Amino acid sequence: MLSDSTCARLRDALLAAGYTTTGVRELLGPGAHAALTRGELEAPARATREAGGLGSLVRLFLLGGTEAAPPLPEIDALVEGGLLTRAPDGLRAAMDLRPYGEEETDWFVLSDLDTPASRQDRDHVTGVGGASLTLASSLVRTPVADTLDLGTGCGVQALHASRFSTVVTATDVAPRALATARATLALSGITNVELAEGPWLEPVAGRTFDAIVSNPPFVPGPARVDYVYRDSGQAGDAALAGLLRDLPSRLRPGGRAQLLGSWLHVRGEDWPERVRSWIPPGCDAWIVQREVTDPALHVGTWQRDAGLDLTAPSTRAQAAEWLDWLEAERVEAVGFGFLLLRVVPDGRSPEIVIEDLPGELADPLHGEMAGWLERVAWLRDHPSDDALLGARFRLSPSATLEHYSVAGSDGWSEAGAAVVLADGPQWRHEVDEPAAALLAGCSGALPLEELVALLSFAHDRPADELVRATLPAVREFVRHGVLLPA
Structure with a gap:
C-alpha cells in the first residue's frame, strides 16, 4: 500500500490538477456528470478530451482508461504501492481513487x-x-x-x-x-x-x-x-x-x-x-x-x-x-x-x-x-402533564396544513387533514380541527394550558377532555419537530 510520504505528494498533485469534487463536476457539466453516476462512460469521456491533466486523471481513475503520462508523481512508487499497473500503452488504475468531501473539504x-x-x-x-x-x-x-x-x-x-x-x-x-x-x-x-x-x-x-x-x-x-x-x-x-x-x-x-x-x-x-x-x-x-x-x-x-x-x-x-x-x-x-x-x-x-x-x-x-x-x-426534563401545559411552543416554520378529499357520487367531499413538514424527513401527522387550531396558535406567546382553554371555549368541549386528547399528540409533535419549545 502507499506510504504516507507518497500519499502527501500524490495529494498535492491531485489538488494542483483540480481533481476535486468541484473540479470534476465543473469539467464534466451536469449531463456528463449525471451519466458518470449512472455508469455511462462515453459522455464523460468526451468531456475530458481537451481537459489536459484533469481530463487525464478523470479518464484514469473514474473511467477506467489507460493514460500514457498522467500528471502524477513517483510513478514507480504508485505502481509498487498498488495504485497503478503498467499496460503496454501506458498506466491503468489498479485501485479506485476518487475525490470526496463535504462543505468545501477536499x-x-x-x-x-x-x-x-x-x-x-x-x-x-x-x-x-x-x-x-x-x-x-x-x-x-x-x-x-x-x-x-x-x-x-x-x-x-x-x-x-x-x-x-x-x-x-x-x-x-x-x-x-x-x-x-x-x-x-x-x-x-x-x-x-x-x-x-x-x-x-x-x-x-x-x-x-x-x-x-x-x-x-x-x-x-x-x-x-x-x-x-x-x-x-x-x-x-x-x-x-x-x-x-x-x-x-x-x-x-x-x-x-x-x-x-x-x-x-x-x-x-x-x-x-x-x-x-x-x-x-x-x-x-x-x-x-x-x-x-x-x-x-x-x-x-x-x-x-x-x-x-x-x-x-x-x-x-x-x-x-x-x-x-x-x-x-x-x-x-x-x-x-x-x-x-x-x-x-x-x-x-x-x-x-x-x-x-x-x-x-x-x-x-x-x-x-x-x-x-x-x-x-x-x-x-418536562415529564409531567403540568410541566407540558406550562410550556410555550412555536410551530415549525416548515409546517403546512393539507386538506384532502375523496370522490363520491356527489363529487368531492373532505376526508381529513394532515400537518406536514416540508424539510427533513417530511413527517406527516393526521389532525382534526381542534388539533389544527392548537398548532396554529402555537406562536410562543401563550403557554399550552391557555391555548387549550381557548380551544375548550371555541369548540364547546370540556377542558379536561381536550387535555387528555392533546398531551400525547403534543409529545409526538415535539419528538418529530412539528412543535418546538419556545
Whole structure:
C-alpha cells in the first residue's frame, strides 16, 4: 500500500490538477456528470478530451482508461504501492481513487475497484457506496472529544468524524481495509485518526468514547463469511443484536452511537418489539426503518452487489441455500435502517422510539438526528402533564396544513387533514380541527394550558377532555419537530 510520504505528494498533485469534487463536476457539466453516476462512460469521456491533466486523471481513475503520462508523481512508487499497473500503452488504475468531501473539504477515498471480479474477493474493500453515504449524511455534528469508527473499511466515516472529533479511533478486522483507510486518511490530509486492528470491540477493550459510528457487516443470512465487508459470521441479525447490547458499555454518560443495520421480520413476532429487546437499560434509542424487502429481493440484491452472475449454477445454489435458511427461520421480510443510541445520564428514564420512514429523503438526516436527541432530552426534563401545559411552543416554520378529499357520487367531499413538514424527513401527522387550531396558535406567546382553554371555549368541549386528547399528540409533535419549545 502507499506510504504516507507518497500519499502527501500524490495529494498535492491531485489538488494542483483540480481533481476535486468541484473540479470534476465543473469539467464534466451536469449531463456528463449525471451519466458518470449512472455508469455511462462515453459522455464523460468526451468531456475530458481537451481537459489536459484533469481530463487525464478523470479518464484514469473514474473511467477506467489507460493514460500514457498522467500528471502524477513517483510513478514507480504508485505502481509498487498498488495504485497503478503498467499496460503496454501506458498506466491503468489498479485501485479506485476518487475525490470526496463535504462543505468545501477536499478528501480522496481509496478503495478496491468496483468490478465484478474485484467484488468477489473475500477481503474486498468497498468505496463510497450508498450505505456509507446514507450513514455519513445522518451523523450528528455536535463536537466531541473522541469518536470510535467501528469497522472503518476504506475510512469514509472516519473522514466525517474527524471534523467534529478531537481524535478518532478507527478499527477493522481486515488488515487490507486498515491499510486502505490509512492511505485514504493520508491522501485527505487527516491526522487526528488512529487505526487499530481486531474484531468488533476487542481493539478498544476498556476504553470509552463520546461517540461511536459504525457501518457494520449487517446482511442477514446463514452463519458464514463470504465477504468481510458485509457478512458478520453470525446467523441472521444476531451480530447486530449483540452489538447493540455491547455498545453502551463503550460510551460515556450522554454519549451517542449511530449505525446502520438490518433486522429480520419473523413470522409470528412483532419486529419493533424484537428490536426493542436488544436495547439495554439506560439508553435512549431511535430506530428508523427505511426499507423492507422480501426474502427473494434481499438475496438477489446482495448477490448483485457481489458482482455474481445470477444465472450461474453456483450463484443459484447459493441463493437456494440462503432462501432455505430464511424459510427455516420463518423470515417474512428484512428491514433496513438507522439506529441512534444515547446513554442517558443520571439514571433517568430513557426514551425508545421505533418507527418507519419510507420514501425519499429530501435533506440529509444529521440535523434531524441531532434535533431528536435535543427534543427527547427536553421532554425528559418536562415529564409531567403540568410541566407540558406550562410550556410555550412555536410551530415549525416548515409546517403546512393539507386538506384532502375523496370522490363520491356527489363529487368531492373532505376526508381529513394532515400537518406536514416540508424539510427533513417530511413527517406527516393526521389532525382534526381542534388539533389544527392548537398548532396554529402555537406562536410562543401563550403557554399550552391557555391555548387549550381557548380551544375548550371555541369548540364547546370540556377542558379536561381536550387535555387528555392533546398531551400525547403534543409529545409526538415535539419528538418529530412539528412543535418546538419556545
